[in-house]
């Protein structure tokens with residue numbers, strides 16, 4: 001059984017009189033920085049000059065280049081894209097880390113796969129929210145929290161655990177659940193979840209459903225609402241009350257179809273493929289491929305990203321969402337709530 005901490009188990013004392021430098025002001029960065037500040041933690045931002053730098057300044061933070069932020073920090077939370085972290089770490093972080101400072105991560109990839117090797121004498125911990133950064137901020141601002149996994153890789157000061165837990169509480173995770181884990185467990189389960197279920201598995205399921213309906217001659221708009229739009233409404237029920245609450249709300253006809261069709265689709269062959277994906281993650285095969293893809297300037301990633309944006313389901317979806325002004329686009333939400341939208345190429 002996991003050890004789970006909640007707000008009432010955790011003290012913020014370990015962060016008192018400390019400066020946290022949030023490095024990167026993208027999806028996770030803006031959320032951590034704003035939640036920490038709202039929790040009374042002295043927070044500065046370190047990022048290169050550009051859109052994020054400007055946004056962090058507009059959001060009222062003292063913003064510095066990475067090296068200057070690190071020089072001032074007791075806790076350095078590394079929220080750059082995983083693939084950029086090793087180079088920035090070597091050039092702009094390691095030479096400026098204070099002895100006894102803490103180096104923190106929101107995902108274990110670079111520590112687990114040895115792309116970042118911290119010196120002895122610093123604490124190394126992780127607080128990995130189990131949710132997208134924009135929701136880490138949105139849920140916190142609404143009074144809730146996104147659960148997080150916490151781990152300590154190196155405890156040089158003897159204070160790494162109270163610090164990690166205090167950090168988790170300050171970003172709102174203690175309102176939901178803070179689970180203790182290891183860098184290895186977080187890295188492998190996170191990569192598996194995003195590939196097999198949350199992002200890869202789900203996108204492929206949605207697209208396959210949309211294609212099946214449109215190839216059979218049904219209208220793309222009908223297929224979009226059936227296979228993508230309604231998914232959010234169904235998943236909201238699962239989030240609130242598990243599978244049982246979703247099944248309580250849907251018709252008995254739908255529930256009967258769920259029981260019968262689900263296992264035919266996600267059958268032993270699919271589970272065998274999931275196990276293969278997990279093995280590739282555990283053996284470092286996925287990590288190696290992703291590192292090499294980045295070293296060669298992302299030729300495959302960029303081609304796939306371009307192709308995916310022009311899929312028929314995306315084209316019809318953009319048009320239909322324009323007619324539903326109550327669904328805020330990322331840009332509208334940012335304008336209304338003053339939150340950052342990090343543009344991706």
Ligand SMILES: NC(=O)C1=CN([C@@H]2O[C@H](COP(=O)(O)OP(=O)(O)OC[C@H]3O[C@@H](n4cnc5c(N)ncnc54)[C@H](OP(=O)(O)O)[C@@H]3O)[C@@H](O)[C@H]2O)C=CC1
Pocket residue numbers: 023024025026027028029046047048049050051052053066078079080081082084088106107128129130131132133134342
């Ligand atoms: N996205 C998520 O919801 C989740 C992410 N994580 C983890 O959080 C970490 C951050 O990921 P994420 O928030 O997605 O990252 P983003 O891509 O959203 O943000 C990247 C930020 O880093 C800045 N940046 C990029 N390159 C450099 C550089 N060379 N020097 C200085 N700043 C730079 C960007 O600035 P600019 O505007 O100039 O490009 C931007 O502010 C990762 O470890 C990830 O695995 C964990 C859980 C969920």
Ligand SMILES: CC[C@](O)(C(C)=O)C(=O)O
Pocket residue numbers: 129130131132133190193194198199
């Ligand atoms: C599901 C994707 C994720 O793992 C996340 C939001 O938790 C990520 O790395 O972005």
